[in-house]
Amino acid sequence: MKYSNELKVGLAIAIAVVAFVLGVRYFKDVPLFTGQYDMYTEVADAKGLIPGNPVRINGVKVGSVRKVHFEQDRNLVRVDFQVNRDVVLPQGTTCTISGIDALTGVRIELELGDPGNPRINPGDVVPSADQDQDFASQLVERAPLLVDQVDSVLFGIEGTIGDVRGLIGDPDSDLRTSMAALRSSAVTLGDLLREEKSNISGILTNVNAVSSDLSAITSQQRDSIAMAISRLNGAMNSMESTMSSLESTTGQLDAILARIDDGSGTLGKLINDPALYNRLDSLVTGLDELLADFKKNPRRYLREMKIVDLF
Amino acid sequence: MSANTIRVLEPFIALGRFFLLLARAFRSLREVARYWKNIFEQMVHIGIESIPIVALAALFSGAVTTVQTAHQLVSPFIPVSIIGAVVVPSVVLELGAVVTGFLLAGRVGARIAAELGTMRVTEQIDALEAMGLNSVGYLIVPRVVAGVLMFPVLYVVACVVAIGGGIFVGHYTGEVPAGEFIAGAREFFRPFDATFGLLKSLVFGFVITAVSCYKGYYTRGGAEGVGRATTEAAVTSCVYLLLADLVLAATLL
Helix, strand or coil: CCCCHHHHHHHHHHHHHHHHHHHHHHHCCCCCCCCEEEEEEEECCCCCCCCCCEEEECCEEEEEEEEEEEECCCCEEEEEEEEECCCCCECCCEEEEECCCCCCCCEEEEECCCCCCCECCCCCECCECCHHHHHHHHHHHHHHHHHHHHHHHHHHHHHHHHHHHHHHHCCCCHHHHHHHHHHHHHHHHHHHHHHCHHHHHHHHHHHHHHHHHHHHHHHHCHHHHHHHHHHHHHHHHHHHHHHHHHHHHHHHHHHHHHHHHHCCHHHHHHHHCHHHHHHHHHHHHHHHHHHHHHHHCHHHHHHHCHHHHCC | CCHHHHHHHHHHHHHHHHHHHHHHHHHHHHHHHHHHHHHHHHHHHHCHHHHHHHHHHHHHHHHHHHHHHHHHCCCCCCCCHHHHHHHHHHHHHHHHHHHHHHHHHHHHHHHHHHHHHHHHHCCHHHHHHHCCCCHHHHHHHHHHHHHHHHHHHHHHHHHHHHHHHHHHHHHHCCCCCHHHHHHHHHHCCCHHHHHHHHHHHHHHHHHHHHHHHHHHHCCCCHHHHHHHHHHHHHHHHHHHHHHHHHHHHHHHC
């Protein structure tokens, strides 16, 4: 069968239109064939909600946010959203905006009311349960438990206070004497401080003046101090060289002493060799005898010296 | 006027001739009922017969986009569903319309220019005029109308096939499960993207068919002129398509 051009074109356009509409609805994540109805809520803080964010009941997506609009005159955010037609919201339903913007995306969570209640009409407001109210309701739920705990704590405190009172009431108790001693110490310290107030302040003033004088002097004499330090430095340097030459001298002296000790060299032999000493000793003795003899009878010697007279 | 002056003014002369031709085409729109049959014929030639090649190109561009996006996402902290969130908008916004446009600039633009050019150089257009037919209404209006009407259809086909190909390839290469792909795409889907893509394809359809008709209608110089007109039609359509793409994106996004 030959299809006419009109049929081909018509079919192609029709299929394309259907595919476009269904495709957009599919990726918008709205049900392809069932409709939706509008609801809205008013919150103080939209927490980054934007159109297209999901509306969930117990974690299942049942709709999407259509419009988020700030109403200036009432300082409220009105959030319009759509709910799938097959979902009925009974009276008492509340909604919360939850989720973290960057991590999971923000969403509206619906908390359904009693299923026996009549439904909220499409287009009406779903009251928002703000986080604050949530906290309050949590508090109410936990209140009895909390009261019990507070009670037992108070009971304990009561006992403790009784004990303390007994301790304080007893005139011989350590606590009492310690307290009294502490009080008298404190009084003494206070008196001392009061009496010496002027002295202390005078001392402090003096210290202050001294330190400021010192600082003034230092700043005035900065140049000469610097010069003195540099001279001292130079003296230290020359002293260092002196020390090193002294050190080398000592070393040489050491070597000489070692040689003397060793017995080598003239001085060493003189010191160490007893033979030399003995010979010197006998020489001196001989010389002594010679001089004595010379004094006794110089003629004997002077005769020999006649040759000298020739001159 | 000297030859140089004419060379400088040539683009403006061409532009003026193009818009005068368009004006004539618009005037002929009220005779559209007379050329009804022609319009449907052109719609089949331009639209229906292009579906296979458009679908093929879209299939591959969608698949390649998916695989390459998966290849580029190396960080373990980025969920794979982001692939869907990248592929679907790029197909819907850009690839669907532009890939289709390039293909049809070659396929449809060249065909239109060759047809009209041959008719011009064999003096069939003059013969039509001599018979009292409005040649612009008879030859150009049906082609441009067919282009404007059928391009969005081809765009939808391209998008569906490209996204389908992306999901298929992503799923079966193990890069991204189909469910994750769709979840990611839904997370970041903006309906305006689709509307914008549709508008783009409409404009592209008009640009390609109008430019090609202009090139064919004013062909000169025998068989060689027809060849030149065909080439110019394809190339010029592509250039103006890209220009229109930029202008639309800059003004509407």
